[in-house]
Amino acid sequence: MSNQNPVCEEDVVICTHIHLIRNLRDVPFVSKMSRSERQKLEQRVASAVSENEGLSRVFRFIDMESLSKTEAVSLVERFLISADFLSDCRGRGLFVNEDETVSVMVNEEDHIHLQCEQAGLNLQKAFEKADGLDDILDKSLHFAFDENLGYLTQNPVNLGTGMRASLTLHLPALREGGGVSRISTNLSKLGLALRGALGSGAEPKGAVYQLSNHVTFGLSEQEAIANLQSIAMQLIEQERAARTELAESLEIQDTVSRSLAILQSARMMADDEFMQLISNVRFGVAAGLIDPIDYGELNRLMIMVQPATLTVAGGRKLTPTERRSLRAEKIRDFLQKLNA
Amino acid sequence: MSNQNPVCEEDVVICTHIHLIRNLRDVPFVSKMSRSERQKLEQRVASAVSENEGLSRVFRFIDMESLSKTEAVSLVERFLISADFLSDCRGRGLFVNEDETVSVMVNEEDHIHLQCEQAGLNLQKAFEKADGLDDILDKSLHFAFDENLGYLTQNPVNLGTGMRASLTLHLPALREGGGVSRISTNLSKLGLALRGALGSGAEPKGAVYQLSNHVTFGLSEQEAIANLQSIAMQLIEQERAARTELAESLEIQDTVSRSLAILQSARMMADDEFMQLISNVRFGVAAGLIDPIDYGELNRLMIMVQPATLTVAGGRKLTPTERRSLRAEKIRDFLQKLNA
Numbered sequence: 001m002s003n004q005n006p007v008c009e010e011d012v013v014i015c016t017h018i019h020l021i022r023n024l025r026d027v028p029f030v031s032k033m034s035r036s037e038r039q040k041l042e043q044r045v046a047s048a049v050s051e052n053e054g055l056s057r058v059f060r061f062i063d064m065e066s067l068s069k070t071e072a073v074s075l076v077e078r079f080l081i082s083a084d085f086l087s088d089c090r091g092r093g094l095f096v097n098e099d100e101t102v103s104v105m106v107n108e109e110d111h112i113h114l115q116c117e118q119a120g121l122n123l124q125k126a127f128e129k130a131d132g133l134d135d136i137l138d139k140s141l142h143f144a145f146d147e148n149l150g151y152l153t154q155n156p157v158n159l160g161t162g163m164r165a166s167l168t169l170h171l172p173a174l175r176e177g178g179g180v181s182r183i184s185t186n187l188s189k190l191g192l193a194l195r196g197a198l199g200s201g202a203e204p205k206g207a208v209y210q211l212s213n214h215v216t217f218g219l220s221e222q223e224a225i226a227n228l229q230s231i232a233m234q235l236i237e238q239e240r241a242a243r244t245e246l247a248e249s250l251e252i253q254d255t256v257s258r259s260l261a262i263l264q265s266a267r268m269m270a271d272d273e274f275m276q277l278i279s280n281v282r283f284g285v286a287a288g289l290i291d292p293i294d295y296g297e298l299n300r301l302m303i304m305v306q307p308a309t310l311t312v313a314g315g316r317k318l319t320p321t322e323r324r325s326l327r328a329e330k331i332r333d334f335l336q337k338l339n340a
Numbered sequence: 341m342s343n344q345n346p347v348c349e350e351d352v353v354i355c356t357h358i359h360l361i362r363n364l365r366d367v368p369f370v371s372k373m374s375r376s377e378r379q380k381l382e383q384r385v386a387s388a389v390s391e392n393e394g395l396s397r398v399f400r401f402i403d404m405e406s407l408s409k410t411e412a413v414s415l416v417e418r419f420l421i422s423a424d425f426l427s428d429c430r431g432r433g434l435f436v437n438e439d440e441t442v443s444v445m446v447n448e449e450d451h452i453h454l455q456c457e458q459a460g461l462n463l464q465k466a467f468e469k470a471d472g473l474d475d476i477l478d479k480s481l482h483f484a485f486d487e488n489l490g491y492l493t494q495n496p497v498n499l500g501t502g503m504r505a506s507l508t509l510h511l512p513a514l515r516e517g518g519g520v521s522r523i524s525t526n527l528s529k530l531g532l533a534l535r536g537a538l539g540s541g542a543e544p545k546g547a548v549y550q551l552s553n554h555v556t557f558g559l560s561e562q563e564a565i566a567n568l569q570s571i572a573m574q575l576i577e578q579e580r581a582a583r584t585e586l587a588e589s590l591e592i593q594d595t596v597s598r599s600l601a602i603l604q605s606a607r608m609m610a611d612d613e614f615m616q617l618i619s620n621v622r623f624g625v626a627a628g629l630i631d632p633i634d635y636g637e638l639n640r641l642m643i644m645v646q647p648a649t650l651t652v653a654g655g656r657k658l659t660p661t662e663r664r665s666l667r668a669e670k671i672r673d674f675l676q677k678l679n680a
Contacts (some may be wrong), residue, residue, distance in 0.1 A: 250607060250608055251608065258605055262598050265600070266597060267594035
């Protein structure tokens with residue numbers, strides 16, 4: 001999540017993703033392809049990348065078949081691939097740049113699913129990067145595009161721009177007030193989806209949500225982005241107002257203060273508890289209840305100690321107890337280094 | 341709990357109390373006395389105290405009728421009076437020295453209930469102090485003593501020595517192992533009582549217990565003390581062995597580490613939670629799981645933030661929220677000063 005520019009609205013917006021879904025003109029959709037055809041497509045994408053000096057310098061290729069289950073899940077935790085991409089790894093591959101802000105899934109639901117990430121709210125910058133990459137790849141791969149339907153995709157819901165813009169939001173105060181599901185219902189009428197980013201329950205882990213457009217047809221990329229940006233700004237203001245109110249509560253101040261102390265001192269830390277505590281701390285920083293901690297660092301910590309990513313870092317299979325212990329250790333070290 | 345001598349077994353024994361129960365020869369038992377008779381007795385005790393230079397210099401008198409309910413409850417929390425002493429304050433008074441290690445209740449169940457406290461396990465020293473005070477008071481007040489029955493007391497269970505020796509023990513590991521009730525049953529056959537010191541449930545607050553003799557007849561003070569001392573040493577060894585085992589557990593290490601961090605950082609602290617956390621910290625110090633903290637300081641903190649004592653320090657009636665907030669503040673300040 002490195003970014004030279006100032007990061008916008010990062011008290012609420014963790015990061016911005018632009019996804020572009022593309023298919024090659026002369027190749028059947030993924031569901032109709034054999035494994036060897038998929039491997040051949042991987043080769044073609046690899047050639048397209050290697051032909052471009054800019055891309056070949058920054059991208060590395062990960063053959064999904066070569067990964068352990070844990071390594072693959074870690075890619076999901078790092079927002080590099082979708083959970084669906086794991087269901088069948090055969091003939092699937094991933095191109096990813098060094099800081100993991102740009103990636104290309106090959107043979108997910110569609111031939112090409114490219115994704116650009118920016119820290120905070122930065123739809124325009126993320127789109128420009130994705131658009132540039134799209135142009136380069138299109139030159140060699142020739143994406144299927146129809147004058148009336150736009151980019152052709154396997155699932156018709158993606159027809160048109162084939163673009164999903166998505167914001168990862170931290171909404172602890174709106175969640176606390178119970179307003180998220182009402183907001184979510186209203187947004188759905190505006191062509192946007194707001195849903196928990198982590199965990200499947202009504203109370204998503206860490207109060208992390210994803211706001212994205214679900215209409216790709218009948219409006220341009222810029223219109224979709226402007227729409228999302230405008231709604232996001234309203235949501236951000238609502239969250240901030242709710243936070244200001246919440247921060248007055250002594251109970252909340254207590255919770256925030258304890259949460260940081262527990263992260264700094266625990267010897268065992270379960271994933272669910274961690275997500276709740278880091279959410280409390282992030283809120284506390286935003287509300288000025290505790291000393292500032294860089295949001296980017298909090299985001300990094302959040303990803304670093306996710307179950308699979310932690311296990312990969314551990315270098316071997318871990319028992320649940322070992323994982324909780326390693327997580328607590330990583331968190332303590334991380335926070336101590338930040339303070340040093 | 342100040343003490344020049346090294347404090348013995350203070351990892352398990354919080355403090356030692358010797359109680360002596362006495363009645364004046366020429367005065368009816370308390371239950372038969374009118375309020376004015378009780379006040380007259382207070383006067384006689386006051387005279388006995390003032391006649392002795394050593395006593396008059398160190399004792400102050402507290403008329404129980406002059407206290408607010410909260411101030412009176414604070415005396416219970418500081419182990420200076422019994423809870424029964426509060427039930428009816430009329431004609432009742434308390435003499436107490438400056439560091440609150442020696443006190444005399446006048447007109448509790450009996451005319452005189454004197455009490456000496458020592459930090460840690462120190463039955464002999466506490467008894468010597470109590471015995472010396474007893475001798476001084478006896479000279480002026482002439483306690484009722486029968487060749488066959490010993491000291492005469494209103495309740496026959498106290499006949500004989502009229503002495504209760506009691507040890508305040510911290511038994512977190514034995515409690516955790518569930519062994520306390522079994523031990524308690526066995527001790528009762530040996531003429532000793534082991535019961536929770538704080539709270540009335542099966543799980544006494546803070547794992548604080550009281551071990552005391554319940555036989556005062558048929559054996560001398562020295563025999564009773566030797567008996568209690570010997571049983572206490574066995575109990576201390578059992579607790580230490582259980583602690584060593586418990587300290588191996590990662591869960592327990594986690595609990596201890598978190599408990600200290602929460603005490604250092606909470607903004608609100610309920611009494612029950614505090615007692616559990618301070619118990620965990622005390623255990624952690626004893627087991628070497630955290631940096632040493634002086635036991636005497638932990639004991640001081642434990643008393644300082646008890647509900648009534650805290651309210652008295654607050655100087656006004658506190659709402660439950662204010663009390664929890666003040667408690668958290670006192671604890672944070674106290675621990676910070678210890679670290680400084």
